[in-house]
Amino acid sequence: xxxxxxxxxxxxxxxxxxxxxxxxxxxxxxxxxxxxxxxxxxxxxxxxxxxxxxxxxxxxxxxxxxxxxxxxxxxxxxxxxxxxxxxxxxxxxxxxxxxxxxxxxxxxxxxxxxxxxxxxxxxxxxxxxxxxxxxxxxxxxxxxxxxxxxxxxxxxxxxxxxxxxxxxxxxxxxxxxxxxxxxxxxxxxxxxxxxxxxxxxxxxxxxxxxxxxxxxxxxxxxxxxxxxxx
Ligand code: SAH
Numbered sequence: 610x611x612x613x614x615x616x617x618x619x620x621x622x623x624x625x626x627x628x629x630x631x632x633x634x635x636x637x638x639x640x641x642x643x644x645x646x647x648x649x650x651x652x653x654x655x656x657x658x659x660x661x662x663x664x665x666x667x668x669x670x671x672x673x674x675x676x677x678x679x680x681x682x683x684x685x686x687x688x689x690x691x692x693x694x695x696x697x698x699x700x701x702x703x704x705x706x707x708x709x710x711x712x713x714x715x716x717x718x719x720x721x722x723x724x725x726x727x728x729x730x731x732x733x734x735x736x737x738x739x740x741x742x743x744x745x746x747x748x749x750x751x752x753x754x755x756x757x758x759x760x761x762x763x764x765x766x767x768x769x770x771x772x773x774x775x776x777x778x779x780x781x782x783x784x785x786x787x788x789x790x791x792x793x794x795x796x797x798x799x800x801x802x803x804x805x806x807x808x809x810x811x812x813x814x815x816x817x818x819x820x821x822x823x824x825x826x827x828x829x830x831x832x833x834x835x836x837x838x839x
C-alpha cells in the first residue's frame with residue numbers, strides 16, 4: 610500500500626475542523642531545505658492559514674509542494690515559488706515598504722507580503738477574485754492591502770513609485786509601464802516568457818542611471834493577459 614505524503618495528512622486536532630498547524634510547519638521546514646532563509650518570510654508563511662485561500666475540496670493538498678487551481682484557469686503558485694519571489698523582492702538593498710502586486714488571484718501572495726510588513730497594492734483583472742481575496746484578508750486581520758480591478762499592464766500610476774513590484778502571471782516581455790513605476794533602487798520580479806515556452810524569473814533593478822536585468826529560475830506561470838473581466 611502506498612502511504613500519502615506526510616505533510617498531506619494533518620493529525621487529528623480533537624475538534625471537527627482540520628488542524629493544519631503541523632502541515633504548515635512541515636511546509637516551512639521544506640522551504641528551509643529548499644534554500645529559503647529570510648526570517649520574516651518563513652515566519653509569515655508559518656503564521657498564515659494557506660488553507661483559507663483555496664476551495665475546500667483541495668485543502669488537503671494546500672501545503673504540498675505544488676501549484677493548485679483557483680478557478681477560471683488560474684493557479685495559486687506552489688509555496689516555494691511564493692517564498693522565492695518574496696525573498697528576491699525583499700532582499701533589495703533598500704528597505705521594501707510599498708509593494709505592487711500584479712495578479713491578486715487567491716490573495717495568498719498579497720497576504721504573505723502584508724504579513725511581512727509591506728504596504729501592499731494589488732491589481733487583478735478578474736473582478737470576482739478581488740472580492741473574495743478582500744474577504745479572506747479581512748478575516749485574517751490583514752488591513753495593509755489596497756485593491757484595484759484593472760489590467761495590470763498599466764500598473765497603478767497614482768500610487769507610484771513602488772519599492773518593489775511582483776508580477777504573478779507571465780508576460781512575453783517586460784511591461785514598460787511597470788518599470789517606470791519603480792522607485793530608485795526598486796525591484797521588479799517578473800516571470801518572462803510565452804506560455805508553453807521557456808519562462809524565466811527575472812529581476813529588474815532600477816539603479817541611479819539605468820536598469821539592471823538578471824534572469825534566475827526557470828518557472829511556469831499562467832499568462833499575463835490584457836483587459837479586464839467581470
Ligand atoms: N498571486 C496569486 C497568483 C494567481 S495566478 C495568488 O497568490 O494566488 C495569476 C493571476 O494573475 C490570475 O488571477 C490572473 O487573473 C491575473 N492576471 C493575469 N493577467 C493580468 C493582468 N494583466 N492584470 C492583472 N491581473 C492579471
